[in-house]
Amino acid sequence: MSKDDSTFDTFTDWISDNLRKLGVDLGLEPAAQQPVGQKPEPVTRRVSLIIHNPTVPGADRQRLNKVLKWGDPDALAAAYINDLREISYGYCNYEIVERQEVDKFPRKQDGFTYKADDFVAAWKAREGFHQPDAVDYDALLAEFDMISKVNSGAVDEFWLFAFPYAGYYESIMGGPGAFWCNAPPLQQTAHAKRRFVIMGFNYQRGVGEMLEAFGHRAESIMKYTFRNKKGADNLWQRFIRYDQTDKGQAEVGLMHFAPNSVRDYDWGNTTRVASRCDNWLNFPDLSGAPRIVDCNDWGKGDIRAHHQWWFRRLPHITGADNGIAYNWWQYIVDPNLVR
Amino acid sequence: MRRLILVVIIVLVVLAGFFFYETAVAPETVDAPPTATAYPCPQATPELLAVEPVTSPTDAASQIVTVTLGNGELITITSEAGEVGGTAVYPTELEIPLLPQTVHHLTVTGQVREVVQGDCTYGGYVLTTTTDVNGDPLVIERP
Numbered sequence: 195m196s197k198d199d200s201t202f203d204t205f206t207d208w209i210s211d212n213l214r215k216l217g218v219d220l221g222l223e224p225a226a227q228q229p230v231g232q233k234p235e236p237v238t239r240r241v242s243l244i245i246h247n248p249t250v251p252g253a254d255r256q257r258l259n260k261v262l263k264w265g266d267p268d269a270l271a272a273a274y275i276n277d278l279r280e281i282s283y284g285y286c287n288y289e290i291v292e293r294q295e296v297d298k299f300p301r302k303q304d305g306f307t308y309k310a311d312d313f314v315a316a317w318k319a320r321e322g323f324h325q326p327d328a329v330d331y332d333a334l335l336a337e338f339d340m341i342s343k344v345n346s347g348a349v350d351e352f353w354l355f356a357f358p359y360a361g362y363y364e365s366i367m368g369g370p371g372a373f374w375c376n377a378p379p380l381q382q383t384a385h386a387k388r389r390f391v392i393m394g395f396n397y398q399r400g401v402g403e404m405l406e407a408f409g410h411r412a413e414s415i416m417k418y419t420f421r422n423k424k425g426a427d428n429l430w431q432r433f434i435r436y437d438q439t440d441k442g443q444a445e446v447g448l449m450h451f452a453p454n455s456v457r458d459y460d461w462g463n464t465t466r467v468a469s470r471c472d473n474w475l476n477f478p479d480l481s482g483a484p485r486i487v488d489c490n491d492w493g494k495g496d497i498r499a500h501h502q503w504w505f506r507r508l509p510h511i512t513g514a515d516n517g518i519a520y521n522w523w524q525y526i527v528d529p530n531l532v533r
Numbered sequence: 534m535r536r537l538i539l540v541v542i543i544v545l546v547v548l549a550g551f552f553f554y555e556t557a558v559a560p561e562t563v564d565a566p567p568t569a570t571a572y573p574c575p576q577a578t579p580e581l582l583a584v585e586p587v588t589s590p591t592d593a594a595s596q597i598v599t600v601t602l603g604n605g606e607l608i609t610i611t612s613e614a615g616e617v618g619g620t621a622v623y624p625t626e627l628e629i630p631l632l633p634q635t636v637h638h639l640t641v642t643g644q645v646r647e648v649v650q651g652d653c654t655y656g657g658y659v660l661t662t663t664t665d666v667n668g669d670p671l672v673i674e675r676p
Contacts, residue, residue: 320623358603363575378572403578410576450576458658459579495661497579 230478230513234521236284237528239350240291243271244338246300246356247397252311257295258357259397261314267355267397268293274404277498281505282523291349294338300354302361303328313357329361331380334392335368344369345387350528352392362394364407365414367529373418375529376410389529402498409449409501412508412526419518419525419532427516433474433507437467444469444484446507452500453487462495464488474507478520574653580604582643582660585624586667590674593631598671600625602643604656609644612637612673631675639663639671 245267249255259265271290278286299308306324316322334354335341343349354362367375368383369390380392391411395404413434420430436447437454444453444467452461453469468484471491476482493499513520517533525532580603587598600608605621614630614637621643631637640663647657663671 364578374572376575399578399581406578413576459660462661495663 230511230520232512233283234285234510234512234524236287237524238287238289239527240348241288242338242340242343242349242352243267243290243293244334244352244354245293245295245397246298246354246360247295248298248310250310250314252314258310258313262317262357262398264357265397265400267395270395270397270401270404271353271355273401274408277401277405277502278408278505281502282508283506283510285510285521285523286527290353300356300360300362301330301333302326303330305330317358323359327359327361331366331392332382335380335383340368340390340392341383341386344390349390351390354392354394355397356394358396358398360394360396362396363392364394365411366392366394368392369530372529373414373532375414376407391529400498402496402501405498405501405505406449408526409504412505412522413449415526415529415532416522419522423516423518429509429518432480437469442468444471444487446471446474446504449501449504452489452492452504454489459497461492461497461500462489464490471507474509477509477511478513478515577655579658579660580643580645580656582641582662583666584639584641584662584664584671586665586669587639587671587673589672590676591631592675594675595628595630596673597626597628598639598641600627600641600643602645602660604646604648605643606646607644609642610639611642612639631673633675635675637673637675639673641671 247257247259247267250258250261253261259267275288278288299310299313301307302324303326308324312322338352340349340352354360356362363377365375366377366380367373367389368380369386369388370384372379372381372383372389375391393407393411395407416430420428423429426432433446434448435443435445436451437444438451438456446469447453447455450458452463453471454463454465454467455461456463456465466486466488469487470480470482470484471487472485473480473482489495492503508522509520510523511520519525519531581601583601585599588596598610600610600621601624602608602621605625607618608621608625608627609616609618610627610629612629613635614632617627617629619625619627629637629639640661642659642661645656645658645660648655665671
């Protein structure tokens with residue numbers, strides 16, 4: 195370190211100390227003050243679970259998921275919570291603090307609302323679905339009093355559950371400074387006191403697809419977290435490398451692309467490639483040699499197994515460098531921590 | 534004198550911090566949406582490729598296999614007895630031949646139709662499975 199660097203560090207430390215004495219929040223990550231390499235303290239996030247599962251008059255008023263033999267949203271949510279806790283090494287704990295099962299279809303952006311019997315008929319014919327498909331988020335925000343619940347701290351995020359063609363984004367972010375979260379931010383919620391995420395799940399599908407929705411949320415948030423890091427400092431860009439885009443330099447890949455994938459969702463590819471995917475289990479030491487991998491490493495094409503494998507490689511320890519925590523989960527779970 | 538300059542800097546930083554915090558984090562009113570921002574296309578989960586359970590063992594010389602594929606275009610089933618394909622409908626029922634004294638390991642492939650939504654293109658990919666909707670292997674034995 196040069197004399198100039200030393201003088202500058204002393205100067206900035208002195209300013210930081212005095213600013214703290216003045217009670218000014220410097221916005222430093224708590225992780226920056228923790229010892230490196232420990233298991234971070236687990237967090238609990240409060241969830242409002244909103245299930246659009248209307249009764250169907252033409253089917254003895256049974257719920258839609260029963261009529262069409264789809265999954266049980268409560269069981270799916272429970273399995274998803276368990277998966278997230280396990281693959282985050284105990285860090286990520288979601289708690290459903292309120293549950294509402296709604297006996298109607300959500301309103302679309304153009305005001306259209308399905309009638310239950312019409313929807314069942316459309317599903318059986320696989321045609322006649324309404325376009326535009328997008329749901330009316332303004333209506334959801336108002337009906338479920340989302341901003342008030344976020345502001346009071348009662349709820350940290352919302353999980354919407356519905357049928358195919360519900361028109362939800364898989365995830366979308368609201369609140370001050372909200373950014374792309376696999377969907378354009380909810381600009382109309384900028385007055386909220388903090389950022390929040392609304393997930394959109396489909397009870398026709400499984401936990402693997404729910405993890406994928408969470409994975410796209412993770413991709414969006416981590417890309418934004420590292421947006422000002424260039425070159426080797428951008429560890430996110432390194433994490434997502436796969437062989438097709440970075441020949442011989444594969445790391446972990448993306449949700450849609452395992453280290454050897456050649457197209458979207460190609461998790462069952464048997465081609466053997468070199469990858470440094472396991473070095474991320476030793477983070478921040480990424481110096482290990484690559485090893486040869488194929489789909490046998492991540493579940494032979496199983497969506498849930500691949501996504502669990504991917505999430506387990508996200509950095510998940512205490513410490514920080516370059517202003518970014520070594521526990522990437524904290525940003526994904528709480529976007530308010532993203533600077 | 535040097536300390537005085539630094540104190541002035543601190544005061545300026547604090548004032549600037551409060552100013553930017555108030556305006557960037559907690560605006561009282563919501564302005565009109567900013568001009569259109571170029572966002573990427575949302576990433577989508579793959580369509581559902583579901584195969585109903587098959588019957589095994591069986592003495593029959595063929596068997597109907599039922600396949601469902603969201604936005605399906607084409608379904609193909611390959612096994613030790615060869616390849617059978619057809620246009621995806623709902624549901625797609627394909628009759629596959631079965632060879633005597635053969636264990637057939639089925640691979641079901643579905644081509645998903647390409648769909649354009651605004652500036653975003655979805656579909657146009659291939660899904661493959663070797664298991665049924667219950668996760669059991671698609672294996673048919675004909676003694």
